[in-house]
Amino acid sequence: MKIVVCIKQVPDAKNVRIDPHTHTLVRQGVESIINPFDLFAVEAALRLKDRHGAHVTVMTMGPPQAEEALRDVLSRGVDDAVLLSDRAFAGADTWATATALAAAIRKLGDVSLVFCGKQAVDGDTAQVGPELATLLDIPYATFVKQVELEDEGHLRVVRKTDEGTEVWRLPLPALVTVLRDVGDPRLPSVKHKMRAKKATVPVWSAADVGLPEDRVGLKGSFTQVVRLFSPPKRADRWMLEGPVADQVEKLYQYLKEAKVPGL
Amino acid sequence: MKALIDLEKCTACGVCQDVCPVGAISVPETHAVVSDDCTLCGMCVDTCEFQAIRLPDVGAGVVSDAAAYRGVWAFAEWRRGTVHRVSYELLSAARRLADKKGVECAAVLLGENLSSAAEELLRYGADVVYVVDHPALKDFTDEAYSRCLVELVRDKKPEILLAGATSMGRSFIPRVAAMLQTGLTADCTDLDISEDGLLLQTRPAFGGNVMATIICPYGRPQMATVRPRVMRPEIQPRNGRIQRVALPEDVFRTRVQVLEVIPEEDTTARLSEAEVIISGGRGLQKAENFRMVEELARLFKGAVGASRSAVEEGWAPVSHQVGQTGQTVSPTLYMAIGISGAIQHIVGMQGSKIIVAVNKDPEAPIFDVATCGVVADLFEFVPAFIERVKRAG
């Protein structure tokens, strides 16, 4: 069974701070991390591999330095990696991203299962997974907590909804987007680290996956950012001082005046 | 492609150089220069007070009959017998946008046995409610729901389509956008119409630290999901009409099988729906103390949240985790008890209307996002506060 995991490099939130006075974004440094949900996706794939045997390929579309993220995941036991990198991919919205990933997955051929994270923490859109599945014309399940291979051809998943949970059965090939609940990511091992260091990571351009330049990146996108700005400043914070009894009373009256439900 | 600098306007002030997250901008002498490292993220555009930076245009989705698309639609979310409140919120927003454009406003209702639900939608400003009532829509599946909505859109051609950023909307609306080959903006917190009639979609990015306004210049319909509780539902009854639509059987076909639907009976576990969330962190010290958080949550009829540390300690299940790797929540009241306010926690809750923080450390970063800060020992404050709430009045 061939499994593909899609991962994304995102800015490290540690370096993103809100200035307490201006409430604007302050960035220090340009380090990136692997989108945390994508590490859960990797873990979900590796657990299936442990149990049933599988070939796991990790894939990302990003700048050349995204190779780092791929090597990190290789050192956790993924079999191989593909980097989609091309100037033409820059500025992609979720549609153009899904278009590039779909073309690359088609090129790999014969893929039974695709894992994505629930969402990327920089954009928080949660769109790439469903759009990718639609482009590949395969069924999908979002917000998945548990994945089991029922038989050669079917997956059984438990997904979380606003109301509770649902159990679905999907025929393969399929795509799944995962939550933290699938299990904590394993750490890199010495054995796999050695292999990851030596591994060659192929770099595919738009042309390599058979896409003309106007189908990818900003040119292939539907949506355009026209403005970025700081969120409106919150009403000034109110600090409650004094003895605990006073704090309790002040908070209670404040919440009551604000008509907080349940009081 | 990269960000474009207007040499006439650029004053070489260097502000953009400092904000560029990938270090792609340098300001050698007379004006800023953008290198090939530019990822077109747009961070620099709005920080330039001289409006000297812009991004190149998007190119996808030019529909030849854009003018044929008219009207604003809201997707009404039907969940096992009731229309979810977010539907009325959306409909009120759709009404406002439709009035601004001088077009019709419609709601789309998909489900099974939809007796009186459509009439209720007319009271919230719909000129027309399209209803597809079919047994295959009893359980939600991405495939059947998408196909139905896509068929309706292809037939009636609305210019704008809104849906809730709920677990349902966030799951199937991207599929609808992909099938229709148009753009989608997730989790909008503000919607407006631009001077040239486009939908201005504003949403938080980078965990709410920045707001971005996004347009879909060529694709139709222009699609957006909106978070629950962001828009206000307004009753404005219309002499609207209800139109039942029959669709061919193959539209309802789906490859997934829904084996079980298990509603969460414990309301303290339903974070995304809760009006009040009481959240606890490592400051609680042990599992028994976490029960105080649960008790307070029950008193407010709210849900229980937790920091990652509290989850790791085993005081609360993973599904209660709020933050970057947990849930993003925006209740009316979020109360953080013994939580320091690490950025990974803050990005998951800073959209809440009222944030109360209880912490003994006055320097704790949680106070930076709090609307009301209580500097106190939680072991004194929380029990006393519980007593006060019980006493009411």
Ligand SMILES: Cc1cc2nc3c(=O)[nH]c(=O)nc-3n(C[C@H](O)[C@H](O)[C@H](O)COP(=O)(O)OP(=O)(O)OC[C@H]3O[C@@H](n4cnc5c(N)ncnc54)[C@H](O)[C@@H]3O)c2cc1C
């Ligand atoms: C990739 C990544 C993803 C992450 N995702 C998340 C996430 O989704 N959600 C999340 O929450 N965290 C997340 N974290 C972890 C995050 O960085 C913090 O470690 C975590 O939020 C800290 O939890 P805490 O505030 O409960 O604990 P602490 O930071 O230990 O804070 C405890 C607080 O309690 C206060 N306190 C102690 N005793 C008392 C008392 N008697 N009375 C009053 N106050 C008291 C202390 O002053 C302190 O501020 C993530 C980290 C990483 C690296």
Ligand SMILES: Nc1ncnc2c1ncn2[C@@H]1O[C@H](COP(=O)(O)O)[C@@H](O)[C@H]1O
């Ligand atoms: N550039 C990318 N390369 C590979 N996978 C991606 C990329 N962007 C998003 N994804 C995948 O899609 C998921 C959802 O991303 P998003 O729609 O951006 O929130 C992520 O968790 C990844 O699994």
